[in-house]
Amino acid sequence: MKLASLKNxxxxxxxxxxxxxxxxxxxxxxxxxxxxxxxxxxxxxxxLADISAKLNGGQWAGIAFDPAACLSPLPRAFQxxxxxxxxxxxxxxxxARGAELPASFWTDPLMYQGGSDAFLAPxxxxxxxxxxxxxxxxxEIAVVTDDVALGSDVSVAATRIxxxxxxxxxxxxxxxxxxxxxxFGFFQSKPASxxxxxxxxxxxxxxxWDGKRLAGALRSTLNGQLFGCPDAATDxxxxxxxxxxxxxxxxALGAGTxxxxxxxxxxxxxxxxxxxxxxGGRGYSCIAERRMVExxxxxxxxxxFLAKGDRVRIEMLDAKGASIFGAIEQxxx
Amino acid sequence: MKLASLKNxxxxxxxxxxxxxxxxxxxxxxxxxxxxxxxxxxxxxxxLADISAKLNGGQWAGIAFDPAACLSPLPRAFQxxxxxxxxxxxxxxxxARGAELPASFWTDPLMYQGGSDAFLAPxxxxxxxxxxxxxxxxxEIAVVTDDVALGSDVSVAATRIxxxxxxxxxxxxxxxxxxxxxxFGFFQSKPASxxxxxxxxxxxxxxxWDGKRLAGALRSTLNGQLFGCPDAATDxxxxxxxxxxxxxxxxALGAGTxxxxxxxxxxxxxxxxxxxxxxGGRGYSCIAERRMVExxxxxxxxxxFLAKGDRVRIEMLDAKGASIFGAIEQxxx
Numbered sequence: 082m083k084l085a086s087l088k089n090x091x092x093x094x095x096x097x098x099x100x101x102x103x104x105x106x107x108x109x110x111x112x113x114x115x116x117x118x119x120x121x122x123x124x125x126x127x128x129l130a131d132i133s134a135k136l137n138g139g140q141w142a143g144i145a146f147d148p149a150a151c152l153s154p155l156p157r158a159f160q161x162x163x164x165x166x167x168x169x170x171x172x173x174x175x176x177a178r179g180a181e182l183p184a185s186f187w188t189d190p191l192m193y194q195g196g197s198d199a200f201l202a203p204x205x206x207x208x209x210x211x212x213x214x215x216x217x218x219x220x221e222i223a224v225v226t227d228d229v230a231l232g233s234d235v236s237v238a239a240t241r242i243x244x245x246x247x248x249x250x251x252x253x254x255x256x257x258x259x260x261x262x263x264x265f266g267f268f269q270s271k272p273a274s275x276x277x278x279x280x281x282x283x284x285x286x287x288x289x290w291d292g293k294r295l296a297g298a299l300r301s302t303l304n305g306q307l308f309g310c311p312d313a314a315t316d317x318x319x320x321x322x323x324x325x326x327x328x329x330x331x332x333a334l335g336a337g338t339x340x341x342x343x344x345x346x347x348x349x350x351x352x353x354x355x356x357x358x359x360x361g362g363r364g365y366s367c368i369a370e371r372r373m374v375e376x377x378x379x380x381x382x383x384x385x386f387l388a389k390g391d392r393v394r395i396e397m398l399d400a401k402g403a404s405i406f407g408a409i410e411q412x413x414x
Numbered sequence: 415m416k417l418a419s420l421k422n423x424x425x426x427x428x429x430x431x432x433x434x435x436x437x438x439x440x441x442x443x444x445x446x447x448x449x450x451x452x453x454x455x456x457x458x459x460x461x462l463a464d465i466s467a468k469l470n471g472g473q474w475a476g477i478a479f480d481p482a483a484c485l486s487p488l489p490r491a492f493q494x495x496x497x498x499x500x501x502x503x504x505x506x507x508x509x510a511r512g513a514e515l516p517a518s519f520w521t522d523p524l525m526y527q528g529g530s531d532a533f534l535a536p537x538x539x540x541x542x543x544x545x546x547x548x549x550x551x552x553x554e555i556a557v558v559t560d561d562v563a564l565g566s567d568v569s570v571a572a573t574r575i576x577x578x579x580x581x582x583x584x585x586x587x588x589x590x591x592x593x594x595x596x597x598f599g600f601f602q603s604k605p606a607s608x609x610x611x612x613x614x615x616x617x618x619x620x621x622x623w624d625g626k627r628l629a630g631a632l633r634s635t636l637n638g639q640l641f642g643c644p645d646a647a648t649d650x651x652x653x654x655x656x657x658x659x660x661x662x663x664x665x666a667l668g669a670g671t672x673x674x675x676x677x678x679x680x681x682x683x684x685x686x687x688x689x690x691x692x693x694g695g696r697g698y699s700c701i702a703e704r705r706m707v708e709x710x711x712x713x714x715x716x717x718x719f720l721a722k723g724d725r726v727r728i729e730m731l732d733a734k735g736a737s738i739f740g741a742i743e744q745x746x747x
Contacts, residue, residue, distance in 0.1 A: 092453055092668070120425055157492045157668055159531035162601070186596075193598040194527040198492035198668030210565060210664070231605075232543060253664060263519075265526045266599015268495070272564075272665040331543070331586060332605040335425070335490055335531030 082133035083279045084244065085407075086115050086152045088202070094152040098132040099279050103407055105143035107136050115155055115280070119337040122227050122243060148407040153200040154246055154280035155225065155337060161197035161274070162328050163221070163250060163341035164190050166319040170346035170370060173354055177373035177382075190319045190327045193267050195250070197339070201275035203407065206414040207251055207387065208272070215255035215386040216413060220301040220366035220395045221248040222313050223341040224321050225280060229334035238325035239292055241334075247277035247299070248341055249395055249409045254369055254386060276339075277395070278407030286405070293320035295397075297405075299345045301366050302394045308371075309364035311347035311355065313397070346370060387413040415466035416612045417577065418740075419448050419485045421535070427485040431465045432612050436740055438476035440469050448488055448613070452670040455560050455576060481740045486533040487579055487613035488558065488670060494530035494607070495661050496554070496583060496674035497523050499652040503679035503703060506687055510706035510715075523652045523660045526600050528583070530672070534608035536740065539747040540584055540720065541605070548588035548719040549746060553634040553699035553728045554581040555646050556674040557654050558613060562667035571658035572625055574667075580610035580632070581674055582728055582742045587702055587719060609672075610728070611740030619738070626653035628730075630738075632678045634699050635727045641704075642697035644680035644688065646730070679703060720746040 085106060086094030093114040097106040111128050112118040118125035135141040165171050168186055175182045201207070209216050225244040233241070256270035289296045296314035300307065319327070324340050345366045349355045354374045356362025365371045372382035387393070396408040418439060419427030426447040430439040444461050445451040451458035468474040498504050501519055508515045534540070542549055558577040566574070589603035622629045629647035633640065652660070657673050678699045680688045687707045689695025698704045705715035720726070729741040 159490045159492060160529060162529075165598070183596075189596070191596055191598045192601050194529060194601060196493060196495075196527060196665055197530075198671055199666050208564060214664070231541060256664070261597050263516075263522070263524055264594050264599075265498075265524045266597070268525050268527060268661070269664045328601070331547070331589070331602045332529055333532050338531055 082129055083281045083285060084115060084129070084154060085146070085279045086154055086156055087150050088152055092157060094156050098129055098136055099146050100136045100143070101285070103148070103279060103404060104146055105136060106146040107132050107141055107143040116337050119225065119227065119243065122336065148278035149204045151204070151278040151407070152202045153276035154244070155200070155276070155339065157199055158197040158337055158339050159335050160338040161195040161341070162192055162338065163195050163343060164192045164319060164324040164327070165343035166190065166317050166324060167343055167346040168318040169316050169348050170344045173346070173370055173373045177376045187318060190324055192324065192327060193271070195271055196273065199273055201273045201411070203275050203278045203409045205275060205411060207393070207411045209387065209389055209413050212388070213255050214253040217252045217254050217368045217386050218301065218393045218395070219250040219252055219344045220299050220309065221250050221342045221344060222295050222299065223248045223276065223339050226325060226334055226336070226338045226340060228336045229325060229329045229338070231329060231331070231333045233326060233329045235322045235326045238329065239322035241325065242283060242321060244280040244282060245286065245290070245295060246280040247395055247397060247406050247409055249275045249393065249411065250341060250344070251275070252367070275409055275411060277409055281406060289399070293322055297397050297399070299366060300396050300398065304392050307358050307364065309358065309366045311345050311363045311366060313342070313345050316347050317342065344370065389414055415462055416614045416618060417448060417462070417487060418479070418612045419487055419489055420483050421485055425490060427489050431462055431469055432479050433469045433476070434618070436481070436612060436737060437479055438469060439479040440465050440474055440476040449670050452558065452560065452576065455669065481611035482537045484537070484611040485535045486609035487577070488533070488609070488672065490532055491530040491670055491672050492668050493671040494528040494674070495525055495671065496528050496676060497525045497652060497657040497660070498676035499523065499650050499657060500676055500679040501651040502649050502681050503677045506679070506703055506706045510709045520651060523657055525657065525660060526604070528604055528607065532606055534606045534744070536608050536611045536742045538608060538744060540726070540744045542720065542722055542746050545721070546588050547586040550585045550587050550701045550719050551634065551726045551728070552583040552585055552677045553632050553642065554583050554675045554677060555628050555632065556581045556609065556672050559658060559667055559669070559671045559673060561669045562658060562662045562671070564662060564664070564666040566659055566662045568655045568659045571662065572655035574658065575616060575654060577613040577615060578619065578623070578628060579613040580728055580730060580739045580742060582608045582726065582744065583674060583677070584608070585700070585702070608742055608744060610742055614739060622732070626655055630730050630732070632699060633729050633731065637725050640691050640697065642699045643691065644678050644696045644699060646675070646678050649680050650675065677703065722747055
């Protein structure tokens with residue numbers, strides 16, 4: 082099933098079941114918010130599945146579904162932990178600044194704790210406060226977990242994934258170097274993220290989801306031009322169960338925890354950096370990656386970060402060309 | 415007023431108003447959870463204040479208050495951001511490993527985003543999974559904010575503080591060096607924290623709270639022996655409004671955001687490291703700080719980290735010797 086949180090003037094929005102084609106939606110009186118459903122998933126799932134069956138079967142008409150009326154599926158969450166599973170992306174960052182990639186990066190996931198108190202809605206503007214901050218988008222996949230016990234291994238972690246969605250992990254590139262140099266990780270450099278209008282259960286994804294990775298091109302466009310379409314199952318060094326087990330190594334994870342993949346990134350055909358879409362490549366899921374490739378190739382990054390009025394769209398289509406999660410569509414302003 | 419979340423089998427507990435002496439408590443039907451009250455603080459505050467007046471005035475008897483029946487005041491929160499406001503503590507860490515303290519550390523706060531999806535209760539055991547992880551306590555002060563707009567300055571931030579409480583920011587010292595070396599900050603090295611049984615509004619603190627810092631000895635005991643009693647208003651380089659404004663520089667903060675002070679730490683009389691309680695000093699708010707002082711003085715840290723059965727107690731007493739927040743009291747196991 083597909084789930085959305087519609088704006089209703091409250092912080093957590095109103096949980097709705099959305100049909101497969103993203104055209105109709107029905108509220109869920111028994112579980113007014115998605116967090117309430119996740120808090121009690123074993124009870125909630127059959128209730129939601131029943132509504133979904135009636136909506137998709139045409140028994141219930143529902144209301145017209147409008148992605149612009151959506152908050153992020155979890156408008157706020159108790160945990161948002163973002164991995165960096167596409168080590169190719171990390172390797173590029175390092176290469177662009179002439180630093181070695183530690184060998185451990187291929188075996189030990191990077192993960193940071195992100196702010197989760199007030200996510201942007203999928204069609205909210207991206208606030209641009211200071212152009213020097215170098216605002217960027219990052220297209221990612223995320224999963225939402227049920228409770229995960231402290232010390233759960235990868236096989237247990239795999240059984241705790243309840244939902245998938247897309248993310249725009251907004252990043253302020255100009256603030257990152259000084260912040261990371263302080264040693265405490267990201268904080269000011271990672272402002273509010275946004276998520277796709279709809280979160281979906283794994284069974285909606287058919288063969289695209291193998292229980293570990295989501296296959297499919299993650300399409301990012303900037304001002305209507307394709308910027309990247311890497312396959313999310315390719316070059317994902319750490320799959321989602323591995324990321325969840327990493328997060329749960331020293332603490333239990335509460336239901337509704339969001340675990341992100343990090344910027345989706347594919348290597349080029351020669352195993353090196355991916356190539357630009359105009360050159361037949363799969364492009365990039367963030368401006369920084371394109372800039373790094375420019376830096377490596379020519380010694381100079383030229384693609385600018387987001388400016389006022391720039392429009393970012395992030396979406397994944399199924400085999401028939403239909404939008405799975407709805408589109409994140411945000412204007413920088 | 416003083417507020418607690420009593421265990422009721424639900425994730426967020428049941429909000430109660432507690433009397434000043436921490437002996438009686440009354441539930442709050444209009445706001446079943448503390449987060450619900452914080453979400454609507456302007457409406458909730460007079461309701462809570464009325465209950466508090468009746469309870470403290472003897473009009474309402476309430477039920478007996480048992481700190482052991484408490485969850486943390488926010489059993490889970492949408493944001494937990496912990497500063498490192500006592501730069502003396504950071505300077506000691508650096509000195510113990512022979513590293514320079516960057517000058518910017520005196521003007522630019524350190525802050526990390528902590529996990530907030532499932533806090534320990536104030537009397538919960540501290541899970542010890544692997545002795546090599548070097549489990550430590552950290553006694554801190556925290557404030558809970560209302561909504562804080564993106565870019566709020568220090569003077570605005572000061573008006574958004576709603577509650578204060580104590581924290582045990584449990585830390586796994588053995589995991590910190592490798593984790594920080596990866597560059598993404600703390601994650602596995604910061605498992606679930608716990609908070610004092612009661613959170614209090616600033617007006618309960620009288621002159622001890624000047625709107626920026628909380629004066630008073632933060633008492634930590636380990637197995638019944640005093641380990642530290644530094645004054646929380648002394649040597650606090652960054653006050654709470656400064657920490658909040660730092661957190662809000664690039665993002666709005668949602669109501670119920672918890673901002674921590676970092677380990678409370680006082681310098682010695684000579685301006686150097688604080689001295690041990692047996693030597694007449696104010697001691698330390700974590701084992702690591704004592705170990706750093708040992709390292710600096712003798713070349714060898716000898717005080718062990720927490721072992722099974724060790725009992726940590728963190729508390730602050732008022733001028734008359736009464737417990738303000740109730741005690742965090744946890745056994746490592």
